[in-house]
Amino acid sequence: MKNLAVLTSGGDAPGMNAAIRAVVRTGHARGISTWGVYQGYSGLIEGNFKRLGVRDVGSIIQRGGTMLGSARCPEFKTEEGVELAIRRLHGAGIDGLVVIGGNGSQTGANTLRKMGFPVVGVASTIDNDLYGSDITIGVDTALNVALNAIDNLKVTASSHCRALLVEVMGRNCGYLALMSGIAGGAEAIVLPEVEVVPEQVAQRIQEGYERGKPHAIVVVAEGAKYNAEGLCRYFEEHDLLRGYEFRSTVLGYVQRGAVPTCADRLLGTKLGSEAAEQIIAGNSGILIGVCKGELTSTPLDVVVTGHKPLDPWFMKAADMLAR
Ligand code: ADP
Numbered sequence: 460m461k462n463l464a465v466l467t468s469g470g471d472a473p474g475m476n477a478a479i480r481a482v483v484r485t486g487h488a489r490g491i492s493t494w495g496v497y498q499g500y501s502g503l504i505e506g507n508f509k510r511l512g513v514r515d516v517g518s519i520i521q522r523g524g525t526m527l528g529s530a531r532c533p534e535f536k537t538e539e540g541v542e543l544a545i546r547r548l549h550g551a552g553i554d555g556l557v558v559i560g561g562n563g564s565q566t567g568a569n570t571l572r573k574m575g576f577p578v579v580g581v582a583s584t585i586d587n588d589l590y591g592s593d594i595t596i597g598v599d600t601a602l603n604v605a606l607n608a609i610d611n612l613k614v615t616a617s618s619h620c621r622a623l624l625v626e627v628m629g630r631n632c633g634y635l636a637l638m639s640g641i642a643g644g645a646e647a648i649v650l651p652e653v654e655v656v657p658e659q660v661a662q663r664i665q666e667g668y669e670r671g672k673p674h675a676i677v678v679v680a681e682g683a684k685y686n687a688e689g690l691c692r693y694f695e696e697h698d699l700l701r702g703y704e705f706r707s708t709v710l711g712y713v714q715r716g717a718v719p720t721c722a723d724r725l726l727g728t729k730l731g732s733e734a735a736e737q738i739i740a741g742n743s744g745i746l747i748g749v750c751k752g753e754l755t756s757t758p759l760d761v762v763v764t765g766h767k768p769l770d771p772w773f774m775k776a777a778d779m780l781a782r
Pocket residue numbers: 468469470500530531532533534535536537560561562563564565566567568570584
């Protein structure tokens with residue numbers, strides 16, 4: 460291998476920059492030229508590449524987002540889009556690609572692999588819904604942002620004797636909601652993975668009120684059957700919450716744009732460097748992740764068809780401990 464490229468795709472995640480830096484500097488240490496592809500698969504299709512030296516990735520490890528930009532690119536889901544991307548790569552003399560991203564991005568990487576182009580994936584998404592890595596780049600930072608918000612909301616909820624419903628990201632996965640809800644001591648957590656019965660959520664909150672709790676925090680995953688606003692509306696229409704006033708807060712993109720935590724910088728560094736080592740060593744069609752604390756390589760075919768369930772221990776604990 461002579462020329463290795465790297466791109467970031469899908470939702471940006473804090474720690475992506477650490478991964479880009481690690482790919483570039485590992486490549487350099489092995490005598491390989493490294494290239495950045497800008498704006499994810501869109502940049503691949505457009506041939507938006509730039510050679511990256513070790514100094515081009517200086518002072519990015521502490522920044523959120525991705526210096527390469529990211530995109531959702533529907534065109535890459537078409538055969539013509541993938542063929543054009545491969546032509547662009549060959550045209551630039553690039554003979555390997557590291558794809559830093561989540562489920563959709565790794566599905567795209569798998570398409571490149573099937574077309575014979577050497578590719579290695581790096582597990583990165585705040586949603587933590589990617590099979591092949593217990594934890595993905597960006598999760599720790601997003602969780603801490605959500606947790607800070609929950610802590611703040613609990614303070615004002617207590618002052619006003621309110622029930623606050625907090626909606627967190629995660630697409631169809633309840634990981635961020637479950638973990639931030641437990642760490643934030645939420646009274647109830649509403650997940651896509653568990654059937655939601657608004658009457659039961661309301662009853663749980665009401666019981667707390669009757670025991671003299673000055674606040675209730677309900678963490679709602681954005682992918683649950685009812686989002687925070689929907690649940691508030693349901694409570695109102697069915698006159699389910701007496702005592703507390705209630706309000707909803709949607710955290711949204713603040714969870715994605717934060718300064719990466721130490722854990723995310725280290726994870727990005729480890730996965731990015733290992734991805735470069737693997738592809739330079741001639742290994743392709745794999746996702747680099749961490750499972751049980753160890754670096755792992757999982758075939759992309761397995762990654763894109765696999766499903767990572769929520770931790771059953773935390774699921775059980777969430778219900779038992781929220782009182
Ligand atoms: P994430 O990687 O964070 O899950 P997306 O699901 O939006 O984010 O996927 C990112 C990009 O990956 C998409 O915009 C598209 O370019 C590419 N992608 C997603 N699914 C496929 C697919 N089935 N085939 C090829 N490319 C895909």
